[in-house]
Amino acid sequence: EIVLTQSPATLSLSPGERATLSCRASQSVSSYLAWYQQRPGQAPRLLIYDASNRATGIPARFSGSGSGTDFTLTISSLEPEDFAVYYCQQRSDWPPLTFGGGTKVEIK
């Protein structure tokens, strides 16, 4: 089973600042990595698929990079609605599909 480790667990930032979230895989997942945003009381929302492709309707301030075992989600300038929990997920080798434990981006 591929284990995904997200860091940091919590990121405290102010609106307008840049957020950098990390996801590390226990073995290579090639580019088969996705990022999701989850706001309180809402379903997860796909942001990035296949490491660097923005999903439909996702603002350009969200970008993904990486391949193999190390991946990064960058939010260039935080908007108020971006304070949420972010998960990474791999689909390179399943079963099982696996998720990281999440990074909470909170208002400083």
Place this chain on the structure above:
Amino acid sequence: EVQLVESGGGLVQPGRSLRLSCAASGFTFEDYAMHWVRQAPGKGLEWVSGISWTNGNIGYADSVKGRFTISRDNAKSSLFLQMNSLRTEDTAFYYCANSRAWGQGTLVTVSS
């Protein structure tokens, strides 16, 4: 517009069964592997089961193996999850998902 719409959730007693459905639209359903993912209240995301587009690859989380069965009907662009012998720990929102979209989820509550 890509859409996945789950249905079939509800309140059920331990040991009983429930069948979830997911209706897909806006994309070529048969081209994608499909998955069920759940989230218990206040917890993270847990993959439950997945099925490849050809039905050649089917998998289950250890926690549901032998109790849940996934299936798909490509002609009707639909995904299903038959859940038997339900336990209180199966209580969660259940989401239908593929590599391009997620549904809004359906709540399954297992309680006496």
